[in-house]
Amino acid sequence: MYLFIASEIMLFGSFFTAYFFVRIVNGVPWPTPPFELPVFVATINTFILMTSSATMHWATVSIKRGNVWGMRAGLLLTFLMGLAFLISQLYEYLRAGFNTGNGAFPTIFFCLTGLHGCHVFVGLTILAFMTIRAFRGHFTSEHHHGVEIGGIYWHFVDVMWIVVFTTVYIL
């Protein structure tokens, strides 16, 4: 787990280094006019992702208490909200009005949000398997390691989104 955290820190760290280099060292305006960041959509997405973490936690707590249907509902809601986040992000990309060929700002924007989007996609794949297994009755109050590990990953992805959202969209 420590190696996973270290590798993720290095991966995101390299992208954030590029971001700070472009914005602070080179002084590139953020966002570079005439482009604008879709802050409203990203804020809605942030609330979606935070809520999905709450439902993920609900799923884990439920199965620990033996509430199988609570876990199933929690996992399904988490998956749907994660899917909504990803679709919304793709829609945001299509409507952004800029592309990677428009300079350093769009390149860093797509790299950072895209890297996070890849993590969400991996998380959704994990969630899909967890949800299928949950509906097949693979998890009990004694044996729910699969839910626990998937939950840790999902919360980690959400933590990274908070960092990305704060630095890219807000500050």
Next chain:
Amino acid sequence: MRNPLRSEGEAYRLLWIVVGGAAVIIAAAFINTWLGVAVAVIAFGALGWWLMHEPVPGAAEPPPVVTSETPPGTHRVLVVAPPGTETVSVPDGAEVLVVVPALSSTSEALTGAVDDRRDDAETTAAALGSRLDGARVEVGADDPALAVEDALRVFGADEVLVAGDDGMLEAIRERVALPVSRV
């Protein structure tokens, strides 16, 4: 150091701590950019300090001491033989279980690259199995004390014999409430 992703519950807590920290940084940055930078530095420092200093759950508790029960009229011996052991002498008439811990280095254990060490342990186990008539030989965990604990859960022994070095002997003595001696 506490692992913030140790469990789902702790990861969830970390998320809300990060949300709170981000909110404070954003508020400070809106007042003044450099105030935001200062708050960010303090927030990251505080998070690091917390992770370094908050006690790991269960770390302060003494390790559990394992006991075992032997059926009456039997004498059972658990033998710990590290990889490379060519032979061990065991008491006559005793039921014997030999455990070969798959010893690995710290870097191998951290990276999970223990397949070769397990192969070594299996080779030793096979060799000992062919030399010791009537003894069961198994491969155990990479930690000898843990391998003994695992074995005692399925094999109630009267004593533990160790074919390893002093460090291994002491580590096993600390974890089991049975006579532990060198072979």
